[in-house]
Amino acid sequence: MNTQTPIIARPLHVVPNAANQEYPRNCWYIVAGRDEVGEKLLGRQVCGDRLVMYRKSTGEPVVLSDWCPHRGFKLSESRLVNDNVVCGYHGMTFNSDGKCVHIPSQSTIPNVMKVRSYPVAEKSFWVWAWMGDPEKADLDLLPESEFFHRPNYEDRYLAILPMNGNFQLLHDNLLDATHVSYLHEGLVDNEGEDDIATVKMKVDYGKNFIRTQRDLHNYRPKGDVAQMFQVEEGRPVLRRLITEHHFPCTCVIINQLIDPETDELLSEQIATLPVVPASPDACYHFAALSTSYPAPQLEAEIAFYSSILSQDTCAIEYSQQWADETGGPEISIRQDEVAIRSRRMIAEMVRAEQPD
Ligand code: FES
Ligand SMILES: [Fe+2]
Structure with a gap:
């Protein structure tokens, strides 16, 4: 008889599944691109x-x-x-x-x-x-960010992607950039240097707000990436990845290429990727871009982003199916802490709207 004690994996957190997140109503939601x-x-x-x-x-x-x-x-x-x-x-x-x-x-x-x-x-x-309640509508509650408008940048609205998944699953996805190394393999390839899945992340929390920052040193843009950011191929730079979430529905992802010697910002791409609940188990992922460099061909850019976002759609729809068919619960690890904090922020917004 085997008398060894079985090794049981001990989850750091067992939390309610993101697929069941409710949405607050007394707040501004993006409902469409201006155009x-x-x-x-x-x-x-x-x-x-x-x-x-x-x-x-x-x-x-x-x-x-x-x-x-x-x-x-x-x-x-x-x-x-x-x-x-x-x-x-x-x-x-x-x-x-x-x-x-x-x-x-x-x-x-x-x-x-x-x-x-x-x-x-x-x-x-x-x-x-x-x-929500129209009496409570207040323009001062619209989210504010330095990245919403940069003078002299080129702005373009790219797409809206419907997803069969709860909007929180998309927030979780955007708050956990470690997926980029796997789900979008090759997108941020740093050849033996800091990797997006392993590099340290700085996190700031505010009221209904989370900001993350990752710095990839010695990043050498090549091929499509060098072309996209319009910088010299192979030149070592600091690649800074910032995410800003203004809950419940705004996400901005900023990619910066910085000269490591002078700190000069060589190239900046601001992707605004709103996360909008359609219903309890469906959401929209909008996408708009603002860049320090002139826009390349719009169709090519739309095709590039659509193919990346369709990989996220696939992952999110699997997570929703998993929750619906098995009930979860999810087993979380340290890297999930930021996403779990976001769930709590949104849940608190919902709770604050309930009558006492
Ligand atoms: S007029 Fe709209 S349904 Fe009859
Ligand atoms: Fe992604």
């Missing part, structure tokens, strides 16, 4: 709510509930006429405040015939909507 919202009706689900968006002839963005209150037709499948939405089913017309202003078959309009209108803001690349 996506125009004089065509755009439908999108955010925080479980179906939204219809458009821009008035004055340029002002509008966000309304997508459900017609008469019989639930989708207003995003309807028509925009003189800044009003004419429902595609029986023709009721709603203005940009959501008020019904015309019913084809009668002259009186019941007071209850209206759609919900969401407070809206525009900032950086994005259109934002306040998804």
Whole structure:
């Protein structure tokens, strides 16, 4: 008989699965790229709510509930006429405040015939909507970052990727850059020097905010990377990777190539990658870029980023399936601490909205 004591792996943390994270509502959410919202009706689900968006002839963005209150037709499948939405089913017309202003078959309009209108803001690349109590909407609560706008940089909106996974799984993914060495093998290859999975990370925590920084010394950009950052191939530089998360929905990843002798910033790429819950088990990953160097061909850039982000989509969808089919729980290690802190921050935002 084998009398040896079995070795049992002792998890550092066993925590609730990220796939079940709830979203707070009394905050600003990115609902679309600025350029996506125009004089065509755009439908999108955010925080479980179906939204219809458009821009008035004055340029002002509008966000309304997508459900017609008469019989639930989708207003995003309807028509925009003189800044009003004419429902595609029986023709009721709603203005940009959501008020019904015309019913084809009668002259009186019941007071209850209206759609919900969401407070809206525009900032950086994005259109934002306040998804909770409109009385609490406050423009001062929009996240602020030095990286949202850099003068003389080239800005471009790249893509929106829907994912079948809880938004927290995407925050976890973005907060744990060790996956870059494996899921995106070759993307940050540093040939025997500091590796992104092993290099020390500096972390700062603030109110609904986490910033991380990793410095890869002696980084020698080559091939596609040198071309992308438009720096000399093989020249040793400091590659600094910064992430900024403003919860619940904004993530910015900054890649800097720095001259190690002079500290001069040679090249900077700012990727804003909002994390937007669509429903409890689906989210969107938006992507916009701002660079110190001129934009290369947009199609090539979109293809490059889409292929990277599709690898993340795959991992996130596996995690969601795993949680749904087995219930988890996850077994976490030291590197997960930052992601777990983010879960607690978001959970605290949700808790703070509950009545006492
Ligand atoms: S469902 Fe919209 S007018 Fe009837
Ligand atoms: Fe990734």
